[in-house]
Amino acid sequence: MLKNLFYAWLILLPIIGTAQNNTGIPIPMKKGIIYYEKSFPVVGGFRKQDFYNAVMQWSENSFPDVIVGFAITTDYISCDGAFKIITNQAHIFTLKFKLEVALNDTGYTIRAYNFYENSNVIGKSHEYSKIEYRWWDYRQGKPWSADDKPLFKGLDSSMTAMFASFRSYPLILKSARLAHTPKFKVLALFSTNVEADHVDFAYDAIKFYKNMADEKGFAFDTTSNWENLNDANLKNYKIVIWLNEFPHNEPERRSFEKFMDGGGSWLGFHVSGYNDKDTHWPWFVNFMGGAVFYDNNWPPLPAKMIVDDNKHPVTKHLPKNYTAPINEWYGWRPDPRDNKDVKVLVTLDPVNYPLGKKDVIKSGDMPVVWTNTKYKMVYMNMGHGDKNFESPLQNKMFEDAVLWLAR
Numbered sequence: 001m002l003k004n005l006f007y008a009w010l011i012l013l014p015i016i017g018t019a020q021n022n023t024g025i026p027i028p029m030k031k032g033i034i035y036y037e038k039s040f041p042v043v044g045g046f047r048k049q050d051f052y053n054a055v056m057q058w059s060e061n062s063f064p065d066v067i068v069g070f071a072i073t074t075d076y077i078s079c080d081g082a083f084k085i086i087t088n089q090a091h092i093f094t095l096k097f098k099l100e101v102a103l104n105d106t107g108y109t110i111r112a113y114n115f116y117e118n119s120n121v122i123g124k125s126h127e128y129s130k131i132e133y134r135w136w137d138y139r140q141g142k143p144w145s146a147d148d149k150p151l152f153k154g155l156d157s158s159m160t161a162m163f164a165s166f167r168s169y170p171l172i173l174k175s176a177r178l179a180h181t182p183k184f185k186v187l188a189l190f191s192t193n194v195e196a197d198h199v200d201f202a203y204d205a206i207k208f209y210k211n212m213a214d215e216k217g218f219a220f221d222t223t224s225n226w227e228n229l230n231d232a233n234l235k236n237y238k239i240v241i242w243l244n245e246f247p248h249n250e251p252e253r254r255s256f257e258k259f260m261d262g263g264g265s266w267l268g269f270h271v272s273g274y275n276d277k278d279t280h281w282p283w284f285v286n287f288m289g290g291a292v293f294y295d296n297n298w299p300p301l302p303a304k305m306i307v308d309d310n311k312h313p314v315t316k317h318l319p320k321n322y323t324a325p326i327n328e329w330y331g332w333r334p335d336p337r338d339n340k341d342v343k344v345l346v347t348l349d350p351v352n353y354p355l356g357k358k359d360v361i362k363s364g365d366m367p368v369v370w371t372n373t374k375y376k377m378v379y380m381n382m383g384h385g386d387k388n389f390e391s392p393l394q395n396k397m398f399e400d401a402v403l404w405l406a407r
């Protein structure tokens, strides 16, 4: 008997799957069965166990008669939920269903399916039975009784309420915001005793990258104590960012060299790439692709940019040309473009010349963003003043650089 039912069900499946729903009750279906599914993004990620604990607590509060306990697989947590629907015939139906909450990198998905009904109607079996047969007949205009309409309406509104309750359950919200296992760790170093415009940028950058870290699920630590640039501490980090400063003493420089030679990543802004005859750090000049600071414009100005490569992961979201917000732009001699290991990604457009009033740049090739392909590094000349994050386009590059360096 069971076997026969099973085969009957198999034959029915394709028919149900394509049937139209003209009932006005928006019960969703998938592969022939009633199937509720909704995905929700989560900003900041979460620890799996915290989230599952929250799901269990919510379920226990929501379905006092959970019939089967919780099962946790690598992909989801599931349980059997049940709720009652009282129809206008004063009949009580218990609906039982499978509930699943699955986790992924960007959020969670709730699914409810395998609905069974059990009614207290006199003369009816008190066994649970699959609800799809009844739903099929109802859709064909052949309801089993006056209970059908309120039953299916009740099913749909219970599901809507259930999803809403899940979404707003305090522990779910809290666990979704909880500290998560970061995908990677970033250390940003800055200084507060440098040019005011350079400090402004550092604080803006910290705010920007902290937000990004929350969204993308990585750790972002900051320090203005450059002694943290030491071997033991750097072991914790995938990426080091310099926000308008560079190490001035030998131990910090050696640790940084070791970090980079050992496969670490670096993102440097503006004056972080500065070097001249007085900085006495040949390793760093080489690291920068041979580029030595040569000149700058003044006052800081917005400038048109040429994007040299729109396919590179760092610049893939930029158009061929865009206008960068106000910045002080640096010229370099020798030109890093002349180094075969350097890949220039963004260049100051010559249409900007003459650029400046007090200090005027009149000509010359001015790479603005580049990478020395011998290292996992990106240098960006942006970083002077408090306007650098005003271009959503350019901000995308600031993000993409970190994602690329984390590879």
Ligand code: ZN
Pocket (backbone or CB within 6 Å): 197, 198, 270, 271, 328, 383, 384
């Ligand atoms: Zn500057």
